[in-house]
Amino acid sequence: MPSRVRSPLLLAVLVAAVVPAVLALLVPLFAAPAANLAPRDLPIAVAGPAPVADQLAGRLAAARPGAFEITTLPDAAAADRALRDREVYAAFVAGPDGVALHTAPAASPTVALLLTDVAGQLAAERPVTVVEVVPADPDDVRGAGFAAGFLPLALGGLLAGALLVLLVRTRPARLAGLAVLGVIAGPVGAAILHGWLGVIDGNWLAEAAATGLFVLAASATVAGLGALLGRPGLALGALLVFLVGNPLSAVGAAPELLPQPWGEVGQWLPVGAGATLLRSVAFFGGAGAGAPLAVLAGYALVGFALVAVAGGGPAESGAATVEPDGVAAPVR
Known part of the structure; x- marks a missing residue:
């Protein structure tokens, strides 16, 4: 009789000890990635005449060290092709009216929103034109x-x-x-x-x-x-x-x-x-x-x-x- 009592008790104690240990592993596994979202070598493009594009790429790299993997392209058409080919998530296009941001929200609405904020910081007081080259589905714009x-x-x-x-x-x-x-x-x-x-x-x-x-x-x-x-x-x-x-x-x-x-x-x-x-x-x-x-x-x-x-x-x-x-x- 005592052994029959101790075995269920031991099993109950074991379960009570193991489950919190499993939760201690699972909760960080699920929560940590979501809590630490930030660009890390995120592929983006900078398009425009060489001197302007190089300067803009330098500003982006200096503003967010390690955040972006930057490709320099000659113009907006090349940037849009890169977006449609899934080579980059977005492109900063330098033009006579300032910087425009070309995005592909279909690849990641989260990234498109993040880079829109970055473009606003770069442009300071000037408005930023956002062009959705590959938009998300209109019924699911946030993904x-x-x-x-x-x-x-x-x-x-x-x-x-x-x-x-x-x-x-x-x-x-x-x-x-x-x-x-x-x-x-x-x-x-x-x-x-x-x-x-x-x-x-x-x-x-x-x-x-x-x-x-x-x-x-x-x-x-x-x-x-x-x-x-x-x-x-x-x-x-x-x-x-x-x-x-x-x-x-x-x-x-x-x-x-x-x-x-x-x-x-x-x-x-x-x-x-x-x-x-x-x-x-x-x-x-x-x-x-x-x-x-x-x-x-x-x-x-x-x-x-x-x-x-x-x-x-x-x-x-x-x-x-x-x-x-x-x-x-x-x-x-």
């Missing part, structure tokens, strides 16, 4: 809808991958489930984000393909690790896809606004790569899609491979067969 609508896709992929490992016993069925998920999730996600919520407004087929690949990459990662390592693998997959991948994704900001190297690390994880890919196809005609496309395809392929070659995982290891004498025995 909040995009971020809020995108993250449930990550949760859905995570949940699907875990359920395939926990409930489905055979490898072929798990692989078929992943494939069907990728095919269905893309059109459904694009229909919601594009047609219903109206937070993206590009080519619908490209948006569906990007969304489907992202959900597939997330689910295949979780399923592959779960098939390889069992329930610890599912926990590791959840860590990569959401608990770490979400706060480092910069879905609502930009990777260059996060403390480094975490902003760069986030782009190598499924959520960060997925958000960048979807922005590229939804607003920039696919410009800048190469790197995130490769990252997501890599996660999807590795996940499929792990499911195909790894052990059965929780569903098979927990199954039972009936021996000739009628005694149930676990499947080995």
Whole structure:
């Protein structure tokens, strides 16, 4: 009797001690990136005649040391091309009437707003003309809808991958489930984000393909690790896809606004790569899609491979067969 009392008590004390420790890790992980948003080598352009552009670039570098990675371009047309190609987030264009700011809020409304403030400080008393070269969707000018609508896709992929490992016993069925998920999730996600919520407004087929690949990459990662390592693998997959991948994704900001190297690390994880890919196809005609496309395809392929070659995982290891004498025995 005393041991029965002590075991639940010990378990309760252990839970009470572990949960605060986990929270001590998770709260800074989620809050620190958002609390320390600032430009760090943020790609921008300065356009105009060489002497004027060089002077303006020098003023920007002196005003915010280390904040900007500055490219000098000859004129406004070149600056706008760089914006549409996702090479820079904004361009300070020097002209006879002063400095104009050309922005791409579709890449990051947060960055566009931040640089508008910087332009105002540079111009002092003179008004700054702001030209939105690649605007955000008119129904989501702050980008909040995009971020809020995108993250449930990550949760859905995570949940699907875990359920395939926990409930489905055979490898072929798990692989078929992943494939069907990728095919269905893309059109459904694009229909919601594009047609219903109206937070993206590009080519619908490209948006569906990007969304489907992202959900597939997330689910295949979780399923592959779960098939390889069992329930610890599912926990590791959840860590990569959401608990770490979400706060480092910069879905609502930009990777260059996060403390480094975490902003760069986030782009190598499924959520960060997925958000960048979807922005590229939804607003920039696919410009800048190469790197995130490769990252997501890599996660999807590795996940499929792990499911195909790894052990059965929780569903098979927990199954039972009936021996000739009628005694149930676990499947080995």
